[in-house]
Amino acid sequence: MKVLVAVKRVIDYNVKIRVKADNSDVDLANVKMAMNPFCEIAVEEAVRLKEKGIASEIVAVSIGPKTAQEQLRTAMALGADRGILVETDEALESLAVAKLLSKVIEEEQPQLVLMGKQAIDTDNNQTTQMVSALTGFAQGAFTSGLEVADGQAKVTREIDGGLQTLNLKLPAVISADLRLNEPRYASLPNIMKAKRKPLDTKTPADFGVDVAPRLKLLKVEAPAERQAGIKVGSVDELVDKLKNEAKVIS
């Protein structure tokens, strides 16, 4: 079974971002970039399926600038067999990304598509669901447990009240939540090996997809800062402040 994994290049999750002085966007100049953490979990799951003999080939796909090759190489160092970069310097919206991914899926015909639950830059949490809608593949969003057998994927999903289990007919699109697995680190030999794995580059135009933005970004601002508070010296003082100053307990 072929598995396709979508990986996004985003700001490293440890970096605290800054808004540009002209409020046009977030300042990404000289900021450390990395694979979106949820995509790492998706890659790890694909690799585990291959180790179990369920997946036969893993194709990693990214849509983004030339530098997103780094994230595809990382995916290959972790175990993906090859990579496809759909190269664009525009920051495409989820709908456009989903359309491009759907085209790649049409060409590659995977039985399973693994993606992240959420990109930590836009915090959109929508591309997976859109890919599922556009391809007609079954949807397993926010997955924390996956079993693939007999043409079906049994997924456990993290929902507001706890956990939900669904049976999905393959082909299916699944988005990884935090508890799906704990991603491994790439070993040095595997990083070296990944450099020789095939990496195809395409452009949105190759797929004939309209990627024009639907939204205008009018401004980006820093959130309201919280006033610095005080340190209290004891539990008694804390209780007193909460009762008599903040008046949030009685």
Add this chain to the structure above:
Amino acid sequence: MSILVIADHHNNELIAATANTVAAAQLIGGEVDVLVAGQGCAAIADEAAKLAGVNKVLLADDAAYDHLLAENVALLVKELAVNYSHVFAPATSNGKNFMPRVAALLDVAQISEITAVESADTFQRPIYAGNAIATVQSTDAVKVITVRPTSFDPVAASGSASVEPVSVTVQNAGVSEFVGEELAQSDRPELSAARVVVSGGRGVGSSENFSHIYQVADKLGAAVGASRAAVDAGFVPNDLQVGQTGKVVAPELYIAVGISGAIQHLAGMKDSKVIVAINKDEEAPIFQVADYGLVADLFDAMPELEGKL
């Protein structure tokens, strides 16, 4: 303008966030209808009809919509959307599950988790774990939007709208099937809507030790939350996670215990009115957002706090 709000419900209860979403929809100006889709959910439709200012409630009662299966609900909403300028749903796990599909089927963008309505086509939403607020304007014919419930005060339950069945044909995608659910049982208030939240982190150390959190929470009539580290370590179930990728809360009082204050955690709680941090490390970043910080070992402070409440 006319706006369709998709109600969220679970276990025969209307999810409170629906009322916040109706409030957000009313800021557009225009009639607000509510869709209740599910199986055997007539009582929920009656409850939704009480939400103040709702024009009418559409009821789609069919096995295909049981547990709000994303594929089928999206097909339904797509059909209904032709009559509306906006489709809103709460950014709950259900709303996040089916709404992007609705957008894709309509060939429009989804605007995720708005925190403010500036006009009928312009909205604010947090990005980068809430470290920036984007103002975006939609050029799409239909605006498909999820709403962060804590950013809008809920409408009252003082209305009396009519309930009518939807007239569209049921479509069942037939690709997924509900197997079961494991729901956390709790008598405590619901995390996203609680007036007081007491959350524990890795510092709490074990699920047994979480009793320190539960005991103080019970004294305060509070909901219990947790950091990702506490959930990953198995101290508490996943639905207690507060943060960028967990639940967003904005209570009157948030007490963070043994939580360092990573940006991903702050993203879920920094709009709380009053924040208290109890941490033995005086350098912990949580103190930068806390109104009241107590540098102490939680195993001393929590029993003492419980005794004094």
